[in-house]
Amino acid sequence: MDEKVDERVPVLIVGGSLVGLSTSLFLGRHGVRHLLVEKHAGTSKHPRGRGNNVRTMELLRSAGIEPEVREAASVLAENHGILQARSLTGDDQEWLFKEIDPGGALARFSPTGWCLCSQNDLEPVLLSCARDQGGDLRFSTELLSFDQDATGVTAVVKNRDTGEHSTVRADYLVAADGPRSPVREQLHIGQSGNGDLFHNVSITFRSRQLADVLGERRFIVCYLTNPEADGALLPVDNEEQWVFHAPWHPDRGETLEDFTDERCAEHIRTAIGAPGLDVEITGKAPWHAAERVAERYSQGRVFLAGDSAHEMSPTGAFGSNTGIQDAHNLAWKLAAVLEGAAGPGLLESYESERQPVARATSERASSRSAEHSHPGYSPAVTPGGGRQGGMLTVAMGYSYPRGAVLGADPERPVVPERMQLGGDPGTRAPHMWLVESGERLSTLDLYERSFVLLSASGTPWRAAGQKVAELLAVRLDAYAIGEGPDADLAPEKDGDWAELHGTTADGALLVRPDGFVAWRSPGAVPDPVAALHEVMTQVLSRA
Structure with missing residues (x-):
């Protein structure tokens, strides 16, 4: 070989x-x-x-x-929001939602959007x-x-x-x-699930006049519901490049060859509600939802x-x-x-x-x-x-009830009814703004290439993390959070990192390289080196 x-x-x-x-x-x-x-x-x-x-x-x-x-x-x-309309020139229009993050509530959970x-x-x-x-x-x-x-x-x-x-x-x-x-x-x-759901043909087209029809409306997608010509309109550049998803029904004997440029252009005009609209078809691609x-x-x-x-x-x-x-x-x-x-x-x-x-x-x-x-x-x-x-x-907000985590609730729903990012094992670690040497960073910015152990300054956890990294020859960075010379990171605006992460000032949180909580200690333990060594051994399947 x-x-x-x-x-x-x-x-x-x-x-x-x-x-x-x-x-x-x-x-x-x-x-x-x-x-x-x-x-x-x-x-x-x-x-x-x-x-x-x-x-x-x-x-x-x-x-x-x-x-x-x-x-x-x-x-x-x-471009924000999703619009649903019988046409873009009539009065029968409704925003399914206008903003992805109304009021900026997402900032509580993430440093980005x-x-x-x-x-x-x-x-x-x-x-x-x-x-x-x-x-x-x-x-x-x-x-x-x-x-x-x-x-x-x-x-x-x-x-x-x-x-x-x-x-x-x-x-x-x-x-x-x-x-x-x-x-x-x-x-x-094999595969399981409901199988094929529907079929569309994605049509790219050029139209200079469509921007005038839209005016100030800037949507992600508009679902056009004219029963004679329904479809989904998506902007590419908000000026002259657009995409239209037209329903395709192969189960009724409809073929891709039936989607001629002339048919597609007329379908788009009818759906939009602008009979004289300039429409130049530039491409077509079938896709299947399943x-x-x-x-x-x-x-x-x-x-x-x-x-x-x-x-x-x-x-x-x-x-x-x-x-x-x-x-x-x-x-x-x-x-x-x-x-x-x-x-x-x-x-x-x-x-x-x-x-x-x-x-x-x-x-x-x-x-x-x-x-x-x-x-x-x-x-x-x-x-x-x-x-x-x-x-x-x-x-x-999804979680891993089972996997490379310790202490996760096996009965926890994979997708819960509401956001619960409180440092529980198997969930994405919480976002919190910190300060390091005068620079602002999110806790999420700490997670990528190594395991990370978070604890309060003045506890033995940071030293334990450094010792276990040496003993197991693994990438494990340990940070002490707090005020004063012994702290690596300071919470911004008097934030309480322990409360946010579901532990106490004597506890610790172990986060995987992908930002998910691998393990949490609610408080102090008699031998943090032994405890952390055992956790890392199990999580990394080295037992």
Whole structure:
């Protein structure tokens, strides 16, 4: 086998869309050498999924690329809310919601916020930043086959420009190869869920006059409900570039060839309510909304991430965000195992943590499509839940009742009824503003490449953390919070970090590299070194 291997890498990523690129970025931030192969020649040209929720923006912030993403998204920075209308020229119009974060309540929970950045604008940023982190990303390169054994995966890839085949040996393979994942199919991993929900054709078009029709209205999307021509209108630049999602009914014998430029243009004019509108069709792409979750997220040394692991209705942009968060969860675990800090058992927690989140989130996405009467979606029974209800909780309030955590409540709902970010094991650690050497930072800014132990100054926890990091040879940073010379970090505006994190001044909180609480000590313990050593050993599957 050695003679046939052309190159070796710790991780091979298959798929170079949002999730594959994010996997590359996050692995690069951990210093993990990897290769990404993508069969297409470049990043997406079509302005597809655009909503990046607050949790995803936290991850991009921790990876150091939030400013670049905001810049790429600047053209849509003033677009907010979802409008539903029979037409854009009549009186029958209703805002489903006008602001994502009315009143700025989100600032209590996060140092950042939502961002509207189309996939064709976000992917080049991820690509550039992943390469800056040392990622080897190859487009026009297709996975032809793979086999795995007890020590790794052997893959054959093809350069589609030259036709050359080469063999890659990797310790692990991450399949981010889309909803019809060839990797998942080869592994014979089944799926569960409600299956296909509806079908649309995404139509890009140019219209200079549409901006005048809209006037001052700046929405994320407008659902147009004219029964003669319904659809969803999305701005690309608010000036002359637009996208329209038209219902497609293949079950009625309708084919893509039926969507001629003339039909599409007339459909758009009727839906908008402007018969003489200038409409120039520039592109068409079919897409399918479905609710499916893979029955397994891994087999051996192969892991599924993004659409290969779960499909969701696009309403609410849950699918791409869930996929990026899959990548973040998996990246630190792969890094820990590859560098010898963790046992292979840590990787089993990827499925136990992320699969329940996908199931709960996919159900919420389908409910949201029903709430918004998404064009083409006619569920037999409209799911419950109020409009805009629970969006923030689904986006960032989910938890891991089981996985690489200690002390989590196994009966806790994966997505609770209300936001509960109080330092409980298995939840995303709370956000709190701190001051370090005169600089303001969030507690979330501490979490990325290492475990972090938080405690009050004057307690033995910081020294215990430093000792355990040395004993186990793991990345573990310990910070003492408080006032005075012994403190590393000071709370801003007299904040009480212990109360916010659900502990006491004598307790401590252990946070994983992905920002989730691994363990919490409510108070002092007789031997903090022994206690923390045992916790780290269990969480990292080194027992």
